[in-house]
Every structure is written in structure tokens, then in C-alpha cells.
Amino acid sequence: MKEQTRELGNFLANYFIEQGMDVDVAHFLNMLINIAIVGVLWYVMHYITKKLVLTSFQRFTNKTVTTFDDYLVKSNFPRYISNIFPLLLLILTVPVVFEDYPKLLSVFEKLVDIYIIFLTVFIGRSLVRTTTNYMKRHERYHDKPIESYAQILIIFFWSIGIIFMFSELTGKSVVGFLISLGAASAIILFIFKDTILGFIASIQVSVNDIVRIGDWITFSKYGADGFVTEINLATVRVQNWDNTYTTIPTYNLISDSFHNWRGMQESPGRRIKRSLNIKQNSIRFINDEDLARFQEFDLIASYIHEKQEEINTYNSKLGVDKKHLINGRHQTNLGVFRQYALSYLKAHPKIHKEMTMMVRHLPPTTQGIPIEIYCFSEDKRWEYYEAITADIFDHLIAAIPYFDLQLFESPSGDDILKALKPLQSK
Numbered sequence: 001m002k003e004q005t006r007e008l009g010n011f012l013a014n015y016f017i018e019q020g021m022d023v024d025v026a027h028f029l030n031m032l033i034n035i036a037i038v039g040v041l042w043y044v045m046h047y048i049t050k051k052l053v054l055t056s057f058q059r060f061t062n063k064t065v066t067t068f069d070d071y072l073v074k075s076n077f078p079r080y081i082s083n084i085f086p087l088l089l090l091i092l093t094v095p096v097v098f099e100d101y102p103k104l105l106s107v108f109e110k111l112v113d114i115y116i117i118f119l120t121v122f123i124g125r126s127l128v129r130t131t132t133n134y135m136k137r138h139e140r141y142h143d144k145p146i147e148s149y150a151q152i153l154i155i156f157f158w159s160i161g162i163i164f165m166f167s168e169l170t171g172k173s174v175v176g177f178l179i180s181l182g183a184a185s186a187i188i189l190f191i192f193k194d195t196i197l198g199f200i201a202s203i204q205v206s207v208n209d210i211v212r213i214g215d216w217i218t219f220s221k222y223g224a225d226g227f228v229t230e231i232n233l234a235t236v237r238v239q240n241w242d243n244t245y246t247t248i249p250t251y252n253l254i255s256d257s258f259h260n261w262r263g264m265q266e267s268p269g270r271r272i273k274r275s276l277n278i279k280q281n282s283i284r285f286i287n288d289e290d291l292a293r294f295q296e297f298d299l300i301a302s303y304i305h306e307k308q309e310e311i312n313t314y315n316s317k318l319g320v321d322k323k324h325l326i327n328g329r330h331q332t333n334l335g336v337f338r339q340y341a342l343s344y345l346k347a348h349p350k351i352h353k354e355m356t357m358m359v360r361h362l363p364p365t366t367q368g369i370p371i372e373i374y375c376f377s378e379d380k381r382w383e384y385y386e387a388i389t390a391d392i393f394d395h396l397i398a399a400i401p402y403f404d405l406q407l408f409e410s411p412s413g414d415d416i417l418k419a420l421k422p423l424q425s426k
Contacts, residue, residue, distance in 0.1 A: 151233035269352035269376030368408035
């Protein structure tokens with residue numbers, strides 16, 4: 001077969017020599033004509049195989065139920081595969097065309113080898129992208145950084161491809177090239193520092209399950225507050241609540257501190273933790289008249305009755321002088337309000353009853369005594385969570401005057417003017 005191909009390739013050279021043409025000129029002209037013929041054959045074969053392969057793949061994908069082949073088409077896999085047949089033509093014809101010119105043959109063989117390497121890398125990259133897009137369809141992979149793994153594989157393919165290309169161009173073995181590469185490792189580490197850090201970080205983020213796609217994170221350093229939409233080798237993309245996007249270097253997820261709200265998203269409720277500041281001078285002991293009035297409040301009627309019986313029993317045993325309320329034990333309007341707030345939370349239909357629920361004192365401040373409401377809403381969606389929180393505090397703020405308590409509020413300009421009016425009138 002080789003002999004027949006060689007004879008066919010030298011047919012024109014022999015013909016020109018028989019016609020009296022110089023041998024060198026005849027072989028050179030024969031080479032140019034063969035290059036033109038091979039070029040035309042390559043183009044025709046490339047065009048035909050491309051059409052055939054693309055059409056066949058399209059018909060195949062239309063008939064199949066699976067979508068993997070659809071993603072193969074989108075990632076240009078058939079287009080790359082169609083280049084294999086024209087490549088085989090070059091592998092068979094290049095040695096024949098340049099048989100009489102060893103130096104040119106060496107150059108073109110290297111070009112063909114480089115073309116093979118490029119084609120292999122592109123086919124591998126296409127398969128990686130196809131697999132990535134196919135896996136993204138499945139719900140079990142929605143929160144996994146598949147894009148990061150895909151980029152790692154693509155970089156690996158390109159790295160191997162570049163090593164083989166340099167080996168082909170320089171004539172050194174792959175082992176020799178790697179030894180030379182090791183000598184220049186410091187420069188390579190400096191140039192590809194961000195890529196290497198991103199590579200290490202993406203592995204740590206995935207293995208340690210630090211961040212998943214779909215997690216709500218808050219990263220104040222970069223102004224990010226929203227859902228993670230993409231995790232790449234170098235960056236993490238966050239869609240903020242105002243629909244803007246923030247890009248965070250992947251390495252910073254393991255080197256800096258940020259807030260991940262996944263625990264809240266996976267828990268049965270979302271925490272409500274806000275305070276009301278009560279004026280300290282509005283807090284007092286309550287008398288019998290107050291007790292009768294507070295017992296009319298349905299949510300705390302039974303509590304007041306039971307608590308007052310307990311206090312009366314205690315005071316009677318000690319023989320407490322009831323002339324002054326400071327003697328013995330007595331209920332306060334703030335204590336009754338705290339119980340009212342807790343009873344209101346327990347009766348609220350949208351507060352999770354099996355999670356922590358309390359109304360507590362915080363240390364007194366110059367703005368009064370903070371009374372903190374601590375509970376969990378059953379609905380974790382932001383807009384509904386805010387509505388539930390507002391509903392609770394609307395009610396409690398409106399209820400505070402019923403207990404003869406006052407909320408602390410810094411004086412405004414009008415308050416100061418009202419205070420000065422009596423002095424101005426004098």
C-alpha cells in the first residue's frame with residue numbers, strides 16, 4: 001500500500017523528468033502540486049464529514065429521549081469529531097508529499113502532531129462541558145460546585161497538551177520537559193498564584209462543604225448579601241437582594257470570615273431577635289387596682305391569679321407589712337408585660353412552638369431597659385418573616401401603655417420646644 005501511494009505521489013515527478021525537466025525542479029513542482037491536491041482533498045473531506053457527522057448527530061438527538069447527546073451538540077463535540085477523518089488523510093499523505101524534503105517533512109509532521117494534540121484537548125474539553133451541563137440538570141447536583149471541578153479538568157487537559165506541544169517543538173522528552181519545568185517552578189508559582197490558590201480553595205470549599213450553590217451568604221468585605229449562583233475555580237458569584245452581582249475570589253472563602261445562612265434555611269424556623277427599650281422610671285409595683293385591671297386581659301388572666309396567690313402565700317408566711325409595697329414580694333408592671341408578651345408569642349399562629357421562645361431582660365442602658373423578644377417564625381421567606389416580625393412588634397408597642405409603661409425615645413426638636421415653652425412664658 002505504501003509503495004503504491006509513493007508511486008502515485010511521484011507520478012508527476014517521473015512524468016516531468018521524462019519530459020526533460022531538471023530532476024530537482026521536477027520534484028519541487030511535484031511537491032507543490034501534491035500539496036495543492038492534498039489541500040483540496042482535505043477541504044472536501046472536511047466539508048463532507050462535517051455535514052455528515054453534524055446531520056447524523058442532529059437526527060440521533062431528535063430521536064433519543066436523553067439529553068446528554070443534546071449537550072454534546074451544544075458543546076461542539078460532533079464538530080471536533082468530524083476533524084478526525086481529514087486528520088487521517090494528512091497523516092497518510094504528508095510523508096508521501098514531503099518524501100524528498102526531509103526538513104519540510106519534519107516541520108509538517110510536527111504541525112500535524114500539534115494539530116492532533118489540539119484536537120484531543122478540544123474533544124476532552126467538550127466532553128467535560130457536556131458532562132457538566134448534563135449534571136446541572138439533576139437536582140442532587142444543584143448545590144455542588146460542578147463548574148469548579150470542570151475548570152480543574154480543563155486546566156489539566158490544557159496542561160498535558162501544552163507539555164506535549166513543547167516536547168514536540170523542542171524535541172525534548174516529556175520527562176525532560178518536566179525537569180526543566182521544575183527548575184522554573186518559582187516563576188510559574190508567581191505567575192499562576194491566583195489560579196493555584198483558587199484551585200486549592202475550590203477543593204477545600206467542596207470537601208469541607210463550606211459553601212454550596214443556592215446558599216445565602218453575607219460577605220461584608222465585598223458587599224455581598226444574597227444567594228450563591230456559581231462557584232468557579234477562581235471566583236464565587238453572588239446575586240444580591242437588589243439583583244446586582246458580586247464576585248468574590250474563591251480563596252477568600254477560606255481565608256476570611258463570612259456569614260452563611262444555610263443553617264437557618266435548613267432549620268424549621270427563622271429567628272426573631274429584637275428589643276423594645278422601656279423607660280426605667282415607668283416601671284413600678286402594681287397594686288390591687290392594677291391586678292383587677294390586668295386580670296381582664298385574656299392572655300394573662302390565669303397567670304396573674306396564680307402568681308398573686310403564690311405571692312400572697314409567701315408574704316403571709318413571713319408576716320410582711322403590706323403598708324409599703326417594697327416589703328415582701330409584689331408583681332411589677334414590667335414583669336406582667338413580659339408574661340403578656342410571652343403568652344402572645346405562644347398564641348401566635350405563625351411562631352414555631354417547638355423552638356426556643358422567651359422574653360428576657362438585657363442589661364440596662366442609657367436608652368432604658370431592653371426587653372428582648374426571642375423566638376422563631378415558621379415561615380422563613382424574607383417578606384413573610386418581616387411581616388410576622390412587624391405584626392408582633394406592632395401589637396406589643398400598642399400594648400405597652402396598657403401596662404403603664406413607656407417606650408424610650410430620644411427627644412426631638414418639638415419635644416425640646418414644648419419643654420421650653422413654660423420657661424419662655426415666664
